[in-house]
Amino acid sequence: IEHVAWKPRVFIYHNFITDMEAKHMIELAAPQMKRSTVVGAGGQSVEDSYRTLYTAGVRRYQDDVVERIENRVAAWTQISVLHQEDMQILRYGIGQQYKVHADTLRDDEAGVRVATVLIYLNEPEAGGETAFPDSQWVNPKLAETIGANFSACAKNHVAFAPKRGDALLFWSIGPDGTTEDYHASHTGCPVLSGVKWTATKWIHAKPFRPQEMAAGRPHQPYVRDPGVCYDESPRCAEWAARGDCEKNRDYMIVNAVSPGVCRKACGACKVCEQGDIACYNQNRINVGFLIYNASELAPFREMV
Incomplete structure (x- = not known):
């Protein structure tokens, strides 16, 4: 585990998942990857240039591999899986990005998101860094070692270039448990070459949908194949x-x-x-x- 910043608090866990686990997560999510949306006027989900990527959700404890990764996240953060949202698998192609944003989500019934664990399932050939524009390295020399080959988007910021199997943990809430750390605003830099796959775990201050966890491991959810044309109801x-x-x-x-x-x-x-x-x-x-x-x-x- 490598500590890279205090502002915000950022840590890198090298080899957090195995190659086989990374491959499994991509294969699990790929059929359901959908163009990402943002909340538009009137609360409708709309596509927007602010967040240009594809995403799919994977339920907590959906299978043995997912459970193993989620338990590992809990052990690292010392916060129970009960506080984790479902895993979000994201795919960025060339030019796709997620502009500067914060993860806190203060109006959720499970309380604020206190931390984010971002797991890299593969590595693009260029670009795709996770960067914190308002940040400070724990040691200035890290800018030369970790950041030597950063793209323009990540230059001069605390950032990390995706490496398959590694995970990035950052805290959006300060050590007092209530104050938002504005240094945690971050961006998913544009992919310049290749493709980038990640798995995101958002962690809340309070249990997230505890009734789902109380019911035990959910069965594999029924998913409609968007490539097959049919009606599900006779009406x-x-x-x-x-x-x-x-x-x-x-x-x-x-x-x-x-x-x-x-x-x-x-x-x-x-x-x-x-x-x-x-x-x-x-x-x-x-x-x-x-x-x-x-x-x-x-x-x-x-x-x-």
Whole structure:
């Protein structure tokens, strides 16, 4: 474990996860990766240039690998898994970024987010650093050693270039447990070459949705395949005829995290011939899902 900054409090845990764990997390999330959104006017989820990436959620304790990683996060931070949000898997392609923001989220019923653990599942060829614009290295020499090859976005800031298996911990709340540390505002720098995959764990001051944890490990959630065109309810045609495709788009066609239940009736997809990959991919594109290229797992092939 390497301590790199006091402002904000930042630590790097080298080799936090194994290569096989990193590969598993990418494969688990890839089919459900959707274009990230922000909260727009009226509380609607909208795409925005502020956050250009793809993301998917993975439930706490979803499988043995997820459980193992979450328990490791708890041991490192000394805060129970009960306080962790579901894991968020993020993918950044060339030019994609997440501009300067804070993670605190003060209006959540589980209290503020006190800390973030960012796990790097792979490493881009250039760019993609996590950078803290208003920050100070614990030792100025680290700027020369860690930051020697930073992109322009990360230069002259406390930052870390993604390395597969490493994890970054930073605290958004001060040691008093209440004061927000404004030095913790950070950015996901644009990827300049290659692709970047990360897993994020946000940790709250209070238990996060404890009723879910009390129920035990959840079963693998049912997920709709956004590339396949079908209706889940026999009433879809009826609902579409009365205008629900427009009035209730989140339910009928797509919401912030998943495709809707009546995409076929709404004309939001096309029934594909068997083996028609172009048609399948277009259905995914129509509702904002990633066209995943298995070649992104190339660095892991030697382990297979």
